[in-house]
Amino acid sequence: MSAAEWYAHKSLGDGVFWIQERFYESGNRANIWLVRGSHQDVVIDTGLGLRSLPEYLQAKGLLGDASESGRKNPLLAIGTHVHFDHSGGLHQFRQVAVHEAEADALANGDNFETVTWLYDSEIVRAPTPGWRASQYRVQAVKPTHILQEGDVINLGDKQLTVMHMPGHSRGSICLHDKEHKMLFSGDVAYDGSMIDWLPYSRISDYVNTCERLLELVDGGHVERVAMRALGFDVKKADVLKILKDYDREGTGKIAFDDFNEVVTDWMLDRDPQEEMIKAFKLFDDDDSGKISLRNLRRVARELGENMTDEELRAMIDEFDNDGDGESKSTTVISLKHDSQPLIYQNV
Secondary structure, three states: OOHHHHEEEEEEEOOEEEEEEOOEOOOOOOOEEEEEOOOOEEEEOOOOOOOOHHHHHHHOOOOOEOOOOOOEOOEEEEOOOOOHHHHOOHHHOOOEEEEHHHHHHHHOOOOOOOOOOOOHHHEOOOOOOOOOHHHOOOOOOOOOEEEOOOOEEEOOOOEEEEEEOOOOOOOOEEEEEOOOOEEEOOOOOOOOOOOOOOOOOOHHHHHHHHHHHHHHOOOHHHHHHHHHHOOOOOOHHHHHHHHHHHOOOOOOOOOHHHHHHHHHHHHHOOOOHHHHHHHHHHHOOOOOOOEOHHHHHHHHHHOOOOOOHHHHHHHHHHHOOOOOOOEOOOOEEEEEEOOEEEEEEOO
C-alpha cells in the first residue's frame, strides 16, 4: 500500500492540516498535525509510521515554500510524547524533537515506555503483504532537538510555545500558539476514558496539568476541556452545577482543592477493567496470553525495580494454578517497591 492510500488529510485553514491514518481503526489512533509557517514547518505527532509520512506530505504538496527562493521550508517532527501511536513515524524525519524526559526512551527504542500495543484487528488493511501486529515496534531515533518547558519553536509567522504537561506520560507536552489561541494537546486532552496507569503515568501530575488547562482557556469551555482530558464527558449543565456548588465567592472559578475533590469522586466510580486488560499487554510482550518470569524480569528492570528472580517467581507461584510457571488467573496484584508500582494481571 502506498503512503497516498494510507493517509488522508483535511485543511483547517491558516496553514494547519489534520492528517489521519485511514486504515488504523482504534480509539488509540492519534491526530497528526501539519503546521506550516513562513520559514519553518512542523509535523506534530506522526502516527504508527507504517507508511512514509514525509512521502505523503511531498506527494500531496503540503509542505510550504520559503517566500522568494522557492525552496521547501525546513521540516521538524515533534512528538507530544513517545507513546507508539504518536511516535511510530518519528524515525522517518531528519529533524526530531521530544521533551527531555522521554528523549532517552525514543533514542533507545524502549517499547515499554512507548507502550507498544497493537492488534491485527485494528489494522483493517495491511500496509504490506503478510504484515502482523506482533512484529510492530517503535524504531529508535535520536532526537535532534530536546524540548523543555517554555521553549519557543519559531515558524516565522507563528510561534509555538512548549508546555510540559505530564500525567498521561512523564514527557507529555502541549504546543501553544498564543497569537492564534490554538493548543495542540497530544494526549493531554482527548475524548475517551482517562489512561493514567501506564509506565510513568502519575495521577497527581495529571491533575496539576488539568489545573493548567483551566488557567489557560477562558470561560466555561475550560472546565469542559479539562475534565474531558480526564476522560469524563461533562455537559455544560454539569459545569454550571459544579461552579454553583463550589464557587462560593462568585468568581466564575473553582479552587484546586475543590476541583480535586470533584474529579477524585468521579475517578472512584470508573470501571478499570478495559484499562487493566491493556496493561496486561505491556507485560505480555510476546503475545503468549500469559505472564512469565521473563516478562516480569523485563518489566522490573525497565521500571528500575531491584527484584530478585525468587521474588518474581513468588508472584507467579501464588497464582499459577496449573504449575506451568506462568499465571493465567484473573487476579490483579499491586506490588510497591519504593515509589514505583508493579501491576500484574492475567486474563
